[in-house]
Amino acid sequence: MTSDSFQPIQGMSDLAVPEIHLWQRLEDTARDLLSRYAFREVRTPILERTDVFERSLGDTTDVVRKEMYSFEDRGGRNLTLRPEGTAGVIRYVAGQGQDAQEARLYYIGPMFRSERPQAGRRRQFHQLGVEAIGAPCPAADAEAIALQAHLLGAWGLDEFRMEVNTRGLPEDRARVADGLRDALKTKRAELCEDCHRRYEENPLRILDCKKTECRDVVAGLPPVTSFMSVEARDYLRDVLQILKRLEIPVTENPRLVRGLDYYVHTVWEVTHVGLGAQDALSGGGRYALTLGNKTVEGVGFAMGLERVIAALTGQGMDPKSLAERPDVWLVSQGASAFDENLVLMQTLRMRGVSCGMDLQGRSMKAQMRAANRADSRYVIIRGEHEMEEGTFQLKNMEDGVQEELDMPDLIQRLTPATDIAWPDSEEKK
């Protein structure tokens, strides 16, 4: 039933079983790998002053103009739910002064954009972002790209494609726009309606228009780098050279465009074939961001985790298979066995054994069904007979083999790790 009162608000999802297993695995492997690359986590607030985003993303970008969740708080301050992660991290770094000149930081968390949801696009979505602050040189860019490729590989992603381009220096931006307008002047009539608008507003965008008529026109254009300074071209060349030596497979794409205003020099994007219209798993680049009287330079990328998960499940990864199974399910017949099992369950858990039992005192058949549903490896059965004898039935749920054991043997069987010390005073009450 789709009852409105049980539905999260538009474009926001509850992340729960079974997908949550995949989320947790992604986060675990990411944290592990990022620390191997000497990046440290930072958790900045989800809410920032609106101008933090306006100034860093550029107040002409769509993200700022029409996609932000902004509101006034009780003190009349203008606040915004973060639409991306870089701005907040830069705000943090800028406030740290000298100490953070060479910060290597990552974040994982929710971002908010008030767009119409579709496949691969939510209003609340999650990004893992990496920011290498300082070290404004090609090696830093190459390292970030290498890390990105490593991360995607560690997650088990197969068919992703990494494309690299440059935005050039800030002063190259106008030159590129002018150069493109000039080159397109005679062919304007052949462009689509949207691209007519883009010709004025942002000719760079024409380069990644999906319409065939525009693609034909774009194919005949000189590469954007030809409008840029020698410095910009050399920088890109160096980055690509290092990547080659690191054996990171990337494709140079002179038509790759990235939307946010803060990018300079290297930009890149990762796409995946199985994703539909929103096929970008990740985007990144070098940036220079000015906040207050301070400019922070860095290189980084952000990955859309929903999209990574969509790509992985599209590849056949089953979140259910990642669920942890309990070691033991305790089944009891009779009130005293039930009481003793409650105590045994607690003891087992204290010893590192994962276990569960039916707490409602239902029939044995129902308890066995529950054990099966929980996908438990073993079942411990205690009835009147076992209570009298002081024994336990241990049943292996995979092969159905069942044996009667006393407490020391039972403990032996359930604690594979020898370093778990079982007190021999483990008495039944």
Add this chain to the structure above:
RNA sequence: GUGGGUGUAGCUCAGUUGGUUAGAGCGCUAGGUUGUGGUCCUAGAAGUCGCGGGUUCAAGUCCCGUCACUCACCCCA
């Protein structure tokens, strides 16, 4: 913000040209086996047919509105 598609049990979906008490499969609960799951058989619980209005003797079915979901555009991860 714009356009298309879809809303019937927890899930996936049937539902004839409007015509009695709205169906199936899976799942769930219980029984067949009063001490044993996963297979099988039987029974049961579970639906304001998204919501509101209209047409009609009669609406899950037709009309209008609305909400939600979904896909795409713009743009972006």
